[in-house]
Each structure stands twice: as structure tokens, then as C-alpha cells.
Amino acid sequence: MKKVDMSINLGGLQLKNPVMPASGTFDLYEDNNLPYDTKVLGAVMTKSIFLKKRLGNPLPLICESTSGLINALGTPGEGVEYLIKNKLPIFRKANRTVIVSIGGNGVKEYKLLAERLDKVEGIAALELDLSCSNNVDNIIIARDEFLTEQTVAQVKEVSTKPIIAKLSANVTDITKIARAAQKGGVDILSLINTVSAMAIDIKTKKPVLGNKVGGLSGPAIKPIALKMVWDVAHTVDLPIIGIGGISNSEDAIEFLLAGASAVEVGTAALINPLVMLEIIQGIEKYLGQQGYSSLEEIIGLA
Amino acid sequence: MKGAKLIQVYAKVLNQTEIITNHFILKIFSPEIVKKAIPGQFVMLSAWKQKDPLLRRPFTFNRLFPEEGSFEILYKKVGKGTEIMSYLKAGDQVSLLGPLGNGIKFPQNTKKIAIVCRGIGVAPMLAIIDKAKEKGIDIYAYLSAATKDLLLVKKEIKQKAKLLYITTDDASLGTSGKVTDFLEKTLKDTKIDAVYTCGSKRLKRHTERLKELYGFNAWVILEEHMACGFGACKGCACKAKKDNNHKGKYFLVCKDGPVFPIDEVEV
Numbered sequence: 001m002k003k004v005d006m007s008i009n010l011g012g013l014q015l016k017n018p019v020m021p022a023s024g025t026f027d028l029y030e031d032n033n034l035p036y037d038t039k040v041l042g043a044v045m046t047k048s049i050f051l052k053k054r055l056g057n058p059l060p061l062i063c064e065s066t067s068g069l070i071n072a073l074g075t076p077g078e079g080v081e082y083l084i085k086n087k088l089p090i091f092r093k094a095n096r097t098v099i100v101s102i103g104g105n106g107v108k109e110y111k112l113l114a115e116r117l118d119k120v121e122g123i124a125a126l127e128l129d130l131s132c133s134n135n136v137d138n139i140i141i142a143r144d145e146f147l148t149e150q151t152v153a154q155v156k157e158v159s160t161k162p163i164i165a166k167l168s169a170n171v172t173d174i175t176k177i178a179r180a181a182q183k184g185g186v187d188i189l190s191l192i193n194t195v196s197a198m199a200i201d202i203k204t205k206k207p208v209l210g211n212k213v214g215g216l217s218g219p220a221i222k223p224i225a226l227k228m229v230w231d232v233a234h235t236v237d238l239p240i241i242g243i244g245g246i247s248n249s250e251d252a253i254e255f256l257l258a259g260a261s262a263v264e265v266g267t268a269a270l271i272n273p274l275v276m277l278e279i280i281q282g283i284e285k286y287l288g289q290q291g292y293s294s295l296e297e298i299i300g301l302a
Numbered sequence: 303m304k305g306a307k308l309i310q311v312y313a314k315v316l317n318q319t320e321i322i323t324n325h326f327i328l329k330i331f332s333p334e335i336v337k338k339a340i341p342g343q344f345v346m347l348s349a350w351k352q353k354d355p356l357l358r359r360p361f362t363f364n365r366l367f368p369e370e371g372s373f374e375i376l377y378k379k380v381g382k383g384t385e386i387m388s389y390l391k392a393g394d395q396v397s398l399l400g401p402l403g404n405g406i407k408f409p410q411n412t413k414k415i416a417i418v419c420r421g422i423g424v425a426p427m428l429a430i431i432d433k434a435k436e437k438g439i440d441i442y443a444y445l446s447a448a449t450k451d452l453l454l455v456k457k458e459i460k461q462k463a464k465l466l467y468i469t470t471d472d473a474s475l476g477t478s479g480k481v482t483d484f485l486e487k488t489l490k491d492t493k494i495d496a497v498y499t500c501g502s503k504r505l506k507r508h509t510e511r512l513k514e515l516y517g518f519n520a521w522v523i524l525e526e527h528m529a530c531g532f533g534a535c536k537g538c539a540c541k542a543k544k545d546n547n548h549k550g551k552y553f554l555v556c557k558d559g560p561v562f563p564i565d566e567v568e569v
Contacts, residue, residue, distance in 0.1 A: 027534050029557070034532075035308045047536075055550050062529055062537030067353040069529055073536055076552065219353045247353070270530035271348070271358055273399070274310060 004287040005294035006280070008042075008261050010239040011187035012162040013125045015042040015097060015262060018295060019252065019280045022243050022266030023048055023101035023127060023166070024073070025217075028090045036277050042262060043097035046087060048129040050103050051113055053079040058210030063199050068221065068245075069267050070197050072214030075103055075129075080113055084120055092122045099164070103129040107147065111154040118159050127164040128155060131193045131215075142168035142193070145180035152184025164241065167191040167232075169221070174228050175235040182236050190241035190264065191232060192225045218267040219245045226258050233259020233300055247275065249282020256283070256295070257302035308399060308532060309334050315394045316372055322451050324379040325422070326388055327364065333371030335398055339363055340405025341429035342498075342523055342561040346531040347375070348397040349390055355382045358399060360528045362426040362560070364455070376425045376454060402531045403560045406430055409519050412439050412495040414464075416485060418509050420446040423501010424454050426523050430498055431462050440464045442494060444485050446505065450475035482508035489516045498523065498561075503569045510564050520564040526555040533557035541568040 006017040020043040027047060028038070038044060056076030063070050078086075083100070091098045100123050104110040110128060117123055130142035130151060141147040152165055165181040167174055169192035178189055194215025199208040207213070225244020233240055242260030246252050247268040255263050268275045283295070292298060313332035320326050335345060346358035364376035379388050390396065406426075408415065415434055417427045424445065431441050443463040447453045448471045460466050467484035468476030482505055488494065489512060499509045500523040513520045529535035539552035540559070543566055553559060553567060 024536075025534055027536075029533060033306060033308050035310050055552065056536075056539070059539060059541070060527065060537075061539055062527060062535065064355060064357050064527075064529075067356055069356060071529075071535070071537060076536060076539070218356055267356070267529070270535050271356065272310070273308065273530075273532070 004284050004292065006284055008295055010162070010241070010261055013188060017042040017280050018256070018262035018283070019276050020099070020262065020264055021045045021269060021276065022264035023129060024075070025266035025270055028087070028094050030090060032090065032094065034273055036274055038094040039096070040280060041095055041276055043099050043124065044091050044095040045099045045127065045264065046083065046091060046101055047077060048075050048101040048103040049077050049080050049083045049113070050075065050105070051080055051109055053077065053082070060208065060210055063208045065197070065199055065216065066220060068197075068216045068218035069270075070199055070209065070214045070216050071194070072209040072211035074211060080116055088120065088122060097124045098122055099125045099127055101127040101129050101166070107141070107151045107154055110151050111158055114155040115158040118161065123161060125162040125164055125188070126155070126159060127166050127190060128152065129166050129193070131166070131168045140168065142166075142177060143171050145176055148177050149180040149184040152181050152186045156185040162187040164188040164190050166193055168193045169224060169228060169244075170196045175231050178232045178236045178238075182238055186238065188239050188241060189232060189236065190243055192221070192228050192244045195221050195224060217245065219247055221245045222247075222251060226254055229255055229260050230258040230302070246279070249279045249286065252279045252283055253286055253298070256298050257300070259300040259302075261299050306338055308402070309338070310397070310399045311335065312395050313398050315390050315392055315396060317392050318390050320388070321454060325376070325454060326379065327374050327376050328387065328390060329372055329374045330396060330398070331372045332398055335400050336366055336368050336371055336373050339366055339373065339401040341366065341433050342406035342426055343401040343403050344531070344560060345375075345398050345400030346402065346528070347387075349387050349394070350383070355386070357529050358397070358531065359383045360402075360525070360531055360556070362523070362525070363429045364425055365428045365432060376422070378422050399531060403556055404558075406498060406521060406561050408434065408437065408439065409496055412437075414440045414442060414492065414494050416442040416444060416488070416494045416497045418444045418482060418485060418497060418499040418505050420502035420505055421448065421452050422454065424459075426500055427498070428455055428458055431459065435462055442485075442488055442492075443467070444481040446470070446481040446502065448472065480508060481505065482512060485509070486512055494518050496520065499564065506564065506569055513564060521561050522564045522567065522569070524555045524560050524562060524567065524569065528556050531556045542566060543568055
């Protein structure tokens with residue numbers, strides 16, 4: 001079988017293959033003990049970082065539901081300076097392509113973060129986690145067309161890197177938000193973030209999670225995510241990174257056929273750390289068997 | 303074991319016993335994992351290929367048998383995952399990821415250790431006891447449970463411990479008091495070098511108080527719901543104590559623990 005070209009260019013972000021971790025479900029430590037070489041991934045992705053340190057939500061932070069995982073972590077983190085000093089060197093060692101996910105309390109913080117990170121070497125792109133609540137307007141940016149456009153535009157003003165806007169599923173019409181991000185000048189869209197969800201303990205008669213409500217990830221949301229990728233791919237002419245319950249290469253191929261040019265893998269890699277490696281191999285094998293010579297040929301075929 | 307690569311393997315079940323209603327000991331053959339395992343560490347186990355249940359489940363090593371290449375876990379049937387596990391029999395296959403977390407250590411020149419645990423919190427103790435015996439360390443055991451049947455693996459501990467104290471809430475065996483009162487009695491005339499506790503917030507608090515009074519090393523072994531077990535999901539956070547410069551900080555049970563210096567964490 002001849003070699004398949006797995007590389008892809010996403011609006012200026014060049015990847016050697018289309019598979020990368022989803023923000024918040026992947027981390028690297030000094031004593032990186034993952035059972036595979038992370039250099040094989042298309043990119044590595046940090047957890048969403050804020051300007052300042054955040055403790056996150058009250059415990060408990062996670063619970064399992066049918067074919068899914070509900071989390072209400074509240075984006076804990078040490079702040080951007082810690083990331084630059086302590087985490088980034090480890091990520092850079094792990095893969096040539098490092099994407100930093102950023103979050104903010106309000107549009108202004110995204111801009112400040114993008115400005116700070118633009119001066120830092122070794123970052124390939126920024127992903128804007130737009131699902132954080134906005135202290136100023138008390139609204140989630142990703143649920144508002146105007147704020148989404150504003151945030152992207154402000155970030156683009158100060159950043160020279162490709163910008164990915166990560167969209168929320170918890171909206172009436174995701175294509176409108178996608179268009180707003182495009183108007184703001186975004187380079188790439190990634191979707192979907194977790195789906196609003198909760199669980200109640202019938203013994204205590206109280207919500208299970210400390211934050212009461214959280215976000216659902218895992219196989220349970222895959223068909224929802226796939227449909228949203230399909231919708232956005234048919235509306236907006238921008239490269240899309242598909243996210244949502246991708247657990248194997250078949251799932252990933254579905255997203256590519258729906259119009260995604262790359263995929264992020266989250267919950268599945270918590271259960272099987274080798275899954276991203278298996279997905280890369282699975283896509284390559286599928287393309288070869290189907291007689292394609294490059295990944296690009298199947299994007300949006302469905 | 304900092305720096306050691308995680309191992310993900312399929313392993314065969316050697317046998318399973320229901321020791322009392324809903325409490326099981328599962329013995330698994332996995333030389334790769336056992337070779338690297340330290341008491342107090344854990345494995346993430348899956349006995350299902352379908353997506354519900356979805357996540358692996360964390361289990362500490364109840365006993366390690368490095369010569370046989372096998373280990374045991376001790377668990378209570380509480381939900382979907384452990385329900386499926388309860389049907390496992392010899393020859394069945396499970397998927398393992400491990401060994402994970404930081405295991406226990408004995409301080410230098412340790413002569414005597416104590417274990418203080420309640421109910422299913424005895425799960426990591428036999429492995430610790432075996433390791434201590436290997437090093438010629440004396441074991442003082444303090445077991446607590448709601449009722450005598452829930453004093454799990456009591457017989458095995460009795461064989462290995464120099465002294466064994468028992469309390470049960472219903473006084474079905476031993477007295478109904480606090481088992482740490484017996485530990486305090488021991489401490490009055492015996493120097494204990496290290497104490498390991500698991501399975502009860504109350505026993506953890508009392509052990510911590512005794513540590514302040516008598517000045518021994520003490521660790522608590524925590525359990526928590528986990529999605530990954532290797533520090534990626536951040537779901538198994540526990541609160542760091544405000545003193546010790548940990549104000550407003552969470553630890554991860556999987557990565558920073560599950561064995562913690564007793565006065566570093568709040569439970």
C-alpha cells in the first residue's frame with residue numbers, strides 16, 4: 001500500500017496529522033510517563049489557562065453518566081506566567097506543534113492573554129475557550145454572537161498566531177456563532193465543547209457535582225457533535241476541528257466526512273491513553289484501503 | 303516510581319472470592335504491573351468493552367505476589383462497574399493501566415509501624431504489612447468496622463501483626479469505642495515509627511491529633527472517583543490543608559497521592 005499523506009493545513013496551522021488532544025483532558029508532567037511518544041500526535045494542547053491562578057469549583061468535580069462523563073472542574077489552573085515558565089517547556093519537548101487554550105473573564109482578558117502569549121516562542125496557535133462565563137456581562141461569550149465576534153477581533157488585533165475559536169453546543173443555532181467568529185476574523189473553528197448536564201443523587205436528593213451543573217463529554221455526545229460539525233461545515237468556509245465523544249478511528253473518520261479537517265480527542269484518552277495513536281493509524285489504514293492518497297480527499301465527503 | 307512509563311495491558315483473572323456479601327477479592331495475573339508496583343499505589347481497571355460503564359475504576363493493591371506475577375484487589379460492589387466485576391471468574395480478561403500514584407515508604411530505621419483503618423479502608427493494608435514483614439518491621443494493627451463481618455481480611459492481619467486491636471460500632475467484636483484510643487494506649491509505652499491510615503475521616507483526624515502529641519510519621523491513603531488515574535482529567539482533587547503554605551490549593555489524589563502525609567490534606 002502506498003504511503004498516505006496525513007498532513008493538513010488549517011488556516012495557517014500546519015499539522016502532520018489531524019489528531020490532537022482536546023483541551024482540559026490532557027496534561028504533561030516533568031516525569032512524562034504516558035505509554036507512547038507524544039511526538040506522533042498532530043499537536044499537543046494545554047488546559048485552558050487564565051491570566052491569574054484559579055482554584056476551580058467545589059468538590060466533587062466529576063461523575064460518570066450513561067456513556068459519558070460530566071465534569072464541573074471550573075477550569076482550575078496556575079495562571080499564564082506559571083504555564084509559560086513551567087508547562088510550556090514540557091509541552092514543547094513533547095511535540096513540535098503546541099496549541100495553548102486560553103480562557104478569560106471578559107473580552108479584555110482574552111486580549112491580554114493573547115498579547116502576552118504572542119511574545120512567547122514555541123506556540124503554534126491559540127484556542128479560545130469561549131465557554132467561560134463573562135464576569136462583566138454575566139453571559140457566556142460562546143452563547144452571544146456579538147461577544148464572540150468582539151473577542152475574536154480583539155485577539156486577532158494583538159496576535160500573529162492562527163486563532164481557533166472553540167464553540168459551545170449550548171446555543172440555539174451554532175452556525176450563527178460560527179459566522180460571528182468568522183466576522184471577527186478567526187482562522188479555525190473547533191466544536192463542540194461539553195454539553196450542559198447534571199446528575200442527581202437519589203439517596204442524598206442533591207446534585208452530585210459540587211457545582212450542581214457541569215458539562216457532558218464522551219460517546220454520549222458524539223452524534224450531537226457530528227451534526228453540529230456538519231451544520232457549520234455547510235455554512236461557514238473555515239477549517240473545522242471536530243470534537244465530541246470521538247473514541248476510535250471510525251468516529252474520527254465520521255467527523256472528517258462531515259467536514260472537519262482535524263479532530264480533538266478528550267474523554268476517550270482518559271480511559272485509553274493510547275487511543276490517539278490508534279486513531280491516527282486507523283485513519284491512515286482506512287485512507288489506504290479506500291484508495292485515497294491524502295487525508296484532504298475525504299474532508300466533507302458526506 | 304517517578305518517570306516510570308505507565309503500562310496498559312490485558313491481564314487474566316486467576317480467581318475471585320466473595321469474602322462476605324458484596325465484598326470481593328479478585329486475583330489477577332500481570333507480571334509487568336506487579337514487578338513495578340509499590341504498596342499504596344493503584345491500578346485503573348476495566349472489565350467491559352462497551353461504553354457503559356465508560357470509565358476505568360481505580361483499585362489499590364490489596365496484596366502483591368511478585369514471585370507469582372500476580373496481585374489481589376479487595377473491593378465492595380457499589381455500582382455498575384463493580385457489579386460487572388463481581389461476575390469475573392478464572393480465565394476472564396481485564397484491562398489494566400498502572401501502577402499509578404505514589405506508594406508508601408518506610409522512614410529510615412523503621413522498627414514498628416501501625417495501620418489504622420475502617421471497613422473497606424483495609425484494602426491497601428495487607429500489601430503494606432507484607433512489605434513491612436519482609437523488612438523485619440513489627441506491625442501494630444487497629445481495625446474498625448460497623449460490625450464484625452465487615453472486619454475484612456482480619457484473619458490474615460492477625461497472623462502477621464504483633465498486636466491487633468478491634469472496635470465495632472455494635473460491639474459485635476471488640477469494644478465499641480474509638481480504635482485510635484488503643485493506638486494512644488500503645489503509644490504511651492511503645493515507639494511507633496510510622497502510621498498508615500485509610501477508610502475513615504474520623505480515624506484520620508484522631509491519628510493526626512496523636513501524631514502531634516507523640517510525634518510519629520503518618521500517612522493517609524485516600525480514595526476518590528477518578529476518570530483517568532494519571533493526572534490528566536483533574537477530577538480527583540482533594541483539599542490541601544491551609545497551613546503548610548497550601549492555602550487555597552487542591553492536590554490530585556491520583557498524581558500527588560493517593561498516599562499523603564496526614565497533615566497535608568483535608569478530608
